[in-house]
Amino acid sequence: MTSSQLLVADSLTATVDELYQKFGAWRTARALLFVIWRQRQTRKQVAELSDYQLRDIGLPERQSSSRSPYFMPPHLRRFD
Template sequence: MRESQSLVAETLSATVDELYRKYGVRKTVHALVLVAWKRCRMKNHISDLSNRMRRDIGLPEIEDARGEVRPPFWDIRV
């Protein structure tokens, strides 16, 4: 059991060098940029929240193009 657990992790530069030799510069850089871009997109954005959710967490409501705050369809009483 000890022998199987004693694997040594390579350094980052060694790993990138291995990827470069195996796949080439373009594919390696493309993969790194893609991973960085996906991580940036994983952040939470409040711009997608509805006015109801914005009110629930204490943020100001978003106005529509006419400058009015419209209630969502479930708040309209017929």
């Protein structure tokens, strides 16, 4: 690991430790799980957008448009 990676890892550890000391283990864990859940929901919502919509909101377009059709019935969708 480089020194910059160690600094980031140390600051992350220190931040999590500070949150644990201030709010406790359960509140910190619950907040982490909430953030993970929100990011997953956002990725699911963005995954359903067309290339035009992705471009409009400033996100990169998909690499292969042949892989995912513009419309897929809900029972056939795969959520990662």
